[in-house]
Amino acid sequence: MRSSGPLTQVHMIASDTELPHSDFFSSDSSLLSFRLSIPSTLPKDNSNMSGDLDEFFRQQDLIFSMPDETVDEYFERISKWEEKLASRSARSRRPGSSTHTVLDLPDLSTSHEQAKDAKLKHKTTHGDGTGDAQTDHQPTKRVRIDTTVHDRSGVIPSITPALGNTTGTAGSGVLQVKSTTQDRSRPQEDPRSVPLASLAEGEDSIILWSENSRIGKPLNKATHGSSSVQRSIKPAAQDRGVTGTNNTEKDKPSKEQAIRPRDTVLKTSSAPATKSSVRNVATLPTSNLAKESPATKQTRHKNSATAPAAGPSRQPAATASRVKKANNNRPSKYSMDENSTDGSDGERKRAAPDFLLYPPNKRQENETRPTPLFGGNGGSSSLNAFKSVRVTSAQDDPLAQFYEKARADRDAVWLGEDGQESPLGASEKSQDKKGKSSKRGFTCDEKGPPSKCVNQDIVDKLQELQAIHEARPTKDDKWRVYAYRKAIAAIRRYSKRITSRDEAFKISGVGSKTADKIEEILETGDLRRIQYENTPDVKATAIFRGIYGVGQQIAWQWYAAGCRTLEDVKARKGDIKVSAVQEIGIKYYADINDRMPRVEVQGIFDRIKPIALKLDPVLFIEVMGSFRRGKADCGDIDILITRPTDDGRTHRGILRQLLRRLHQEGILTEDLSVPDDPDDLEAVYRGLCRRDQNSRHRRIDFLVVPWKSRGVALLYYTGDDIFNRAMRYKANTMGYSLNQRGLYAGVVRDTHDRTKKTNTGNIIASETEEEIFRILGIPWQEPHERIRS
């Protein structure tokens, strides 16, 4: 490689430890960090895990080259970074604080002396290991960074650099390493040359993220447990082996950590190589484990604590438990779903993440009522409830036919009854009465009045944290965000002021970590973590993601290309590519990111519906989404269209006509995506519209479905999304599969690639929402009650 020019090869080795990336991104960061993607194949084959670490990485082709001229800068930055780490680490150790951070700093080739000093200062266990540091001399530039995170309060270990097959492009500021899921059986290609063009540019830094931050851990543990990230830069490629060797010998400090996990590895390695097998071996550093332990216990604690209180009511509930869904009950993994299933035990059930499916106030209901299927007979109460918000006359609600039955009684439960709750229970469910003023239905309690929550300060902080994680392109962060969403929603629904960690911990959806954070907020009014993690990329990528059509990946690509503002994007800074849809997204940036009052939705719909009905008077066309849930403000307009088939006709082709008419009327202004086959009975359209020339542009979606699918389509399109996911998840655990076309039984999924179905199963329901609830053992909930986020 060297021969090819002034390229230095950079050999990267993942670790089982996580880098304190906050340090990487210290506000004044002049340091180097990396963003990279892990090949999705990496976790699938654990046969590599047991082998030699270096060999493993060689196979992974985790080597790339960089121009020599950038190497110096690289070292320079690394050097500064280390110093920073050292000082920070020292500073962060606050007396009395049980949390501390211990870092093994790298032996830096050019300035390794200092680095080493710093390192030793923090970690004395390094015994001899430093040997290789000395070996670093002029000819061999080598960087070694050993990082051991012993605690998470001082550093934010949300990433673990692990390396992927690096075929990447380099931007002006960020090295973008793109993973290429390549078949390992294939001969590896030569290390790719990665030109780090203008690496230094203001706050620019090279950022490498692992797609899945856990990836690195098992690897090290499987081998010698070098719990560290090692980066060696060497002039020639062939040194790799050496590097690896050194590494192995060197990492003593972390070795202990490695030991334990290794057993795990061996244990699981026999299992089929899959993602899960990797996961099995993924383990937190010892210290973290230690720290987690208490938390785990507390978890139990939490349950037990809650149990007593809930006990009384719960037992009976459990007993009353359930009606298994009459037919089609499949063996479910939900061993206990029976008991929990029913709303009866709404609170704190243990079966599954069911709390997402059972509103606390519904627990009294044992089962979905046998309902008059369909008969549009008088709008069901559910309908009425809904209508009270948006329509005046229940009678003519077009949705009436879809609603099964009304659960008037629920209302009683919802309002009145909570009086008897135990304090604990009350706190949990009294939400309705307190937190929001809205008592009955429509509370658009979600967020209507933006800050009407007594725990708003907590919510604000957690949301900041969520926003930070949303900016991170890793899988871990994706799930973390998912968890934050649910936790925040739960806190919002919690009507009482949270005053302690324990209290917070008792809320479903709030775990030990979040409870700790809440405690910190309560005590200090702030979260250190926010500071640590709030790096420049967060803001920039958030701006980009605000553009319709731009997600995490694109946002990072642009950031990598040097873009930092919308103006940069408009100017195509860094030669970034902007798709047609993104172009529209930029043009209407403000409008698209704005929410509209529901009256505006109504106004727009009032123009659309007549046009549609003129095309076909029998058409069913209604607004779904947040509007149907009764929300006061809507992010967009979601319109469902279908048509009865009893007269032997269908709505085939209606969308095409409707879109044409709406464009003619000037209601539709931009298309974002059009149906594959506009004449299919099932089609999706996305675009922009406006009520009139003086109105802002709004996002609008049309979903056209076959009459047979109306129930599930209604369910799907009404959301909210978290509710849907919870319901689908439960269906899944029960052996079913739920999508916008129906509820299926007997679906067989590919063993390793879930989501892939070997057998599509048989559809067992799709025409009404109610039957879906019933079959899944979920108490019926009106649209406005299906709010989980």
Place this chain on the structure above:
DNA sequence: TCGCAGCCCGT
């Protein structure tokens, strides 16, 4: 330790 919904459209 494990999974976290399931699908459509554009590239």
Place this chain on the structure above:
DNA sequence: ACGGGC
């Protein structure tokens, strides 16, 4: 297949 979005 991936990215984005519902």
Place this chain on the structure above:
DNA sequence: GCGA
């Protein structure tokens, strides 16, 4: 990050 959370629940099981």
